[in-house]
Amino acid sequence: MCEKKHSIMGSRIDGSMTEHTAAWIFTGCGLLAVIAVFSITLYMVLNGTPALFKVGILEFLFGTVWKPTADPASFGILYVILTSVFGTFLAILLGVPIGVMTAIFLAEIASPKAAAVVRPAVELLAGIPSVIYGLLGILIFNPLMYRAEQYLFAGSKTHQFTGGANLISAVLVLAVMILPTVISISEASLRAVPKELKSASLALGASRMQTIFKVLVPAAGSGIMTSVVLGCGRAIGEAMAISLVSGSSVNFPLPFHSVRFLTTAIVAEMSYSQGLHREVLFTIGLVLFIFIMFINTVLTGMFRKGVGGNGRA
Amino acid sequence: MSIPVSLYSIGISLELCKKHKTKTIFTIRPERITSILQMLYRKLISRSCRIVYTARCKESTAAPGRRAGGDKKRYSEAEPEHEKQAAEKQNEQGKEETIMKKTENRDGQLKFQKAAALLGAAVLALGAVGCGSRTGAAGTGKTEAVTEKAKAAENENTENAQAAGRENAKGEALKGSITLAGSTSMEKFANALAEAFMEKYPDVTVQAEFTGSSAGIEEVLAGQCDVGNSSRNLKEEEKGKGAVENIVAIDGIAVVTDPSNEVTDLSKEQLIEIYTGKVTNWEEAGGADLPVVVVGREAGSGTRGAFEEILGVEDTCKYANELDSTGAVMAKVASTPGAIGYVSLDVVDDSVKALALDGAEASEENIKAGSYLLSRPFVMATKGEISEQSSLVQALFDYVYSAEGSELVKSVGLITVD
Numbered sequence: 136m137c138e139k140k141h142s143i144m145g146s147r148i149d150g151s152m153t154e155h156t157a158a159w160i161f162t163g164c165g166l167l168a169v170i171a172v173f174s175i176t177l178y179m180v181l182n183g184t185p186a187l188f189k190v191g192i193l194e195f196l197f198g199t200v201w202k203p204t205a206d207p208a209s210f211g212i213l214y215v216i217l218t219s220v221f222g223t224f225l226a227i228l229l230g231v232p233i234g235v236m237t238a239i240f241l242a243e244i245a246s247p248k249a250a251a252v253v254r255p256a257v258e259l260l261a262g263i264p265s266v267i268y269g270l271l272g273i274l275i276f277n278p279l280m281y282r283a284e285q286y287l288f289a290g291s292k293t294h295q296f297t298g299g300a301n302l303i304s305a306v307l308v309l310a311v312m313i314l315p316t317v318i319s320i321s322e323a324s325l326r327a328v329p330k331e332l333k334s335a336s337l338a339l340g341a342s343r344m345q346t347i348f349k350v351l352v353p354a355a356g357s358g359i360m361t362s363v364v365l366g367c368g369r370a371i372g373e374a375m376a377i378s379l380v381s382g383s384s385v386n387f388p389l390p391f392h393s394v395r396f397l398t399t400a401i402v403a404e405m406s407y408s409q410g411l412h413r414e415v416l417f418t419i420g421l422v423l424f425i426f427i428m429f430i431n432t433v434l435t436g437m438f439r440k441g442v443g444g445n446g447r448a
Numbered sequence: 449m450s451i452p453v454s455l456y457s458i459g460i461s462l463e464l465c466k467k468h469k470t471k472t473i474f475t476i477r478p479e480r481i482t483s484i485l486q487m488l489y490r491k492l493i494s495r496s497c498r499i500v501y502t503a504r505c506k507e508s509t510a511a512p513g514r515r516a517g518g519d520k521k522r523y524s525e526a527e528p529e530h531e532k533q534a535a536e537k538q539n540e541q542g543k544e545e546t547i548m549k550k551t552e553n554r555d556g557q558l559k560f561q562k563a564a565a566l567l568g569a570a571v572l573a574l575g576a577v578g579c580g581s582r583t584g585a586a587g588t589g590k591t592e593a594v595t596e597k598a599k600a601a602e603n604e605n606t607e608n609a610q611a612a613g614r615e616n617a618k619g620e621a622l623k624g625s626i627t628l629a630g631s632t633s634m635e636k637f638a639n640a641l642a643e644a645f646m647e648k649y650p651d652v653t654v655q656a657e658f659t660g661s662s663a664g665i666e667e668v669l670a671g672q673c674d675v676g677n678s679s680r681n682l683k684e685e686e687k688g689k690g691a692v693e694n695i696v697a698i699d700g701i702a703v704v705t706d707p708s709n710e711v712t713d714l715s716k717e718q719l720i721e722i723y724t725g726k727v728t729n730w731e732e733a734g735g736a737d738l739p740v741v742v743v744g745r746e747a748g749s750g751t752r753g754a755f756e757e758i759l760g761v762e763d764t765c766k767y768a769n770e771l772d773s774t775g776a777v778m779a780k781v782a783s784t785p786g787a788i789g790y791v792s793l794d795v796v797d798d799s800v801k802a803l804a805l806d807g808a809e810a811s812e813e814n815i816k817a818g819s820y821l822l823s824r825p826f827v828m829a830t831k832g833e834i835s836e837q838s839s840l841v842q843a844l845f846d847y848v849y850s851a852e853g854s855e856l857v858k859s860v861g862l863i864t865v866d
Contacts, residue, residue, distance in 0.1 A: 288739075
């Protein structure tokens, strides 16, 4: 807008103190972010690896018995890892289609009055703290799941009744939590699709739904993938909301079993742990950290490749 | 909430795809609103920007085709080229003027703000330094006054002349540090005791470590700490090595179930069978046909340790829910028909029903009488009798067994020893 040139590194042409100090402050802030990520990684690795070698990598990652206060203690987190993976996958399976379709509704189909109702509701959902989701899960999902459990497993001798706190309750809570992220980013990316594509498709005779699903959604693909990655990150990192609704026993992740996630495993036992138990909790944190890095890199790489391959925006 | 909204939106979208109507509704563009607000802000707050305001007015009247504050271009905008260029040039000139004046004024403002910020920071720094030394001086003065008061109060409260004599001597010379080590279940009690004792004798430091009952007794026998906390009775071999069992409080664990459950008491065997997973329906324990939901605490919890140890079911319990706080267990049991859980005796309220074990209700009297089986002593073990310990440790035990100590024990929810 203005003609005056402002260089972020400052120059001798307009070398006032303000310029230089401002430039240093901005550089400092940028460096702070890099330092934070680096030091978190270093801290996790330093605190997480001793227990890994004390317990043994194979026994830790592939053992199924988690009895940290027994004598002798056994630390096997295979079921915990599987629960996190499986739970996140189910939450995405449930949340992303609903989120994308709501985004399509908001971007393409809603009249301004309807959008004026739905959009603030979505934004409000995004602002609710996660503990509230946990409390709502306890109030709404747990009794529902308990009734379902009593109906499905009536008379069963082998099923351990969990009172409604199981994998399905946690997955429902996670799906509701990732909805606002998915909806807002998908809607933004749908709006960013050039209007010529839509006009061309409609002009060629495609119906509205065909245009949306065959032209607009693939064109907004990278944005929708971003929303999926962010939703995935939120789902796998959520601790407070699901610790109240998931039951916290270490079991194989079947829908009506009481399960423990990587995050809730750390949260539940951190306060009372000591010695090797505490170090093992840090190792679980390291495993979680590696998972998140892995998911972020793989998914980002995937959609970048997809963009390059298709040549779409 | 958003699932029905989304379903509703799917329904609406299916409905609307049948109609191909496009409406254009006149809307007030958001950029317009923000530019109007910006103008008002500048007018009211900053006098020096009056020039900016008039310059902007000039700019907007000069180019009627352009929206104020917006840089968006549309393909459909049909303006002849030369008019566009002339309007642009006028815009640039107007903008340059405004920017030059704005930066001049802003430079002056910036300098003033910088100076004010530096001055404020200097004042705060000086104040902090000054205040620190002042509170330090005030603090030591206050603690002296407190020690005086404590001495006076102690002299007044004692009934035993010998005790009065000991405390008098101690009130003058109590300095040093005491280490307590041991049970995590006693954490709340140990921390409260340390705080209260340090408040009473400000020159004494009480440090508490929580390494486990067995580790605590080992440390006190080895002389690495002054007092070993243990949430169980001492074993014979530990007593043989010279540890003396000083019971300071008793902790009760109540077994609770939801209020609608018909069962009111269980035997010890039934409780063990429920928690190890052999009994899975309340029918087998004398109640209705309702599945049992076994609720417990997480692995490091002291309550869980005590519960499993007293019943002898360590590592064989099958929990359906491992919750990480007493409050969570209470909430779960209160809201789930058929649930059973264990909590500390002091938190039991009307939202849950406490079961009787082997015919004895869970109450203080039964625990003191020894008929309620889920109770454990809190022991502060010393190597040798209390009278053989240092004056600091003796003062600590005096405090615990005194009236103030009983108040402290009751305040953390434990039961005093008579």
